Amino acid sequence: MDxxxxxxxxxxxxxxxxxxxMTPEQVKSLMELTILSPTSYNQQNWRFVTVTDQSVKEQISKAxxxxxxxxxxSLVIVLCGNMNAWKEDPLRYWKDHPVEKQEIVAKALSRKYLDSPQNRRDEAMRSCGFAAQTIxxxxxxxxxxxxxxxxxxxxxxxxxxxxxxxHLIVMMVVVGKAAEPANPRGGQLPLSDVVFENSF
Ligand SMILES: Cc1cc2nc3c(=O)[nH]c(=O)nc-3n(C[C@H](O)[C@H](O)[C@H](O)COP(=O)(O)O)c2cc1C
Known part of the structure; x- marks a missing residue:
């Protein structure tokens, strides 16, 4: 599909x-694609709980x-943010690059997140948002x-x-086959309401 x-x-x-x-192979393919989503400094601070067990899915519906x-x-993906990803062995986020690069990133992560729970939370929201759209x-x-x-x-x-x-929960995404088409679109705002050229 285009x-x-x-x-x-x-x-x-x-x-x-x-x-x-869905087959386990389909779920795996979907998650392999999902982890190609962008994250700041490639910190990969999302964590995904994939639920296919019917009894757990029923508990989630209740919740x-x-x-x-x-x-x-068929599949419920709960997208979560790991608030400590920035400090959990951060050199691994650039493991395929020289160690100097790994150390620069580790320092930058520490500068941005050490004293700022707000930055950690914002980053979880951003990373999971991109991942959700990829899914x-x-x-x-x-x-x-x-x-x-x-x-x-x-x-x-x-x-x-x-x-x-x-960790915190950011959102969930349910994946499966539609039994009915979605409701008609609510109606998008005109571009002129939401796009501003060069400045507001
Ligand atoms: C963050 C977020 C949370 C949402 N939560 C729900 C939900 O709990 N239940 C639901 O039926 N739809 C939910 N939706 C779907 C929105 O209602 C839907 O995306 C919106 O009406 C636009 O329709 P479309 O996605 O079909 O274009 C959610 C969408 C987003 C982005």
């Missing part, structure tokens, strides 16, 4: 075909205020559909996925 077509046909699907199951997508979709566009290319979701009880979902203390 990239433009994937962008245009990706929609937030509300009704998934509960009989459709999502009884929305059906998690239980009916949804790659799913289209694989002939699948998706729904991004934040309508869930945070503490309940954290308990279900056993979220570590130094």
């Amino acid at each position: 990239t433009f077509d994937a962008i245009k046909t990706r929609r937030a699907v509300k009704k998934f075909d509960s009989t459709y199951k 999502a205020r009884d929305q059906a997508q998690p239980k009916d979709g 949804m566009l790659a799913a289209k290319q694989m002939g699948l559909d998706s729904c991004p979701m934040v309508g869930f009880e945070y503490d309940e979902l954290a308990k279900i996925i056993k979220l570590p203390e130094d």
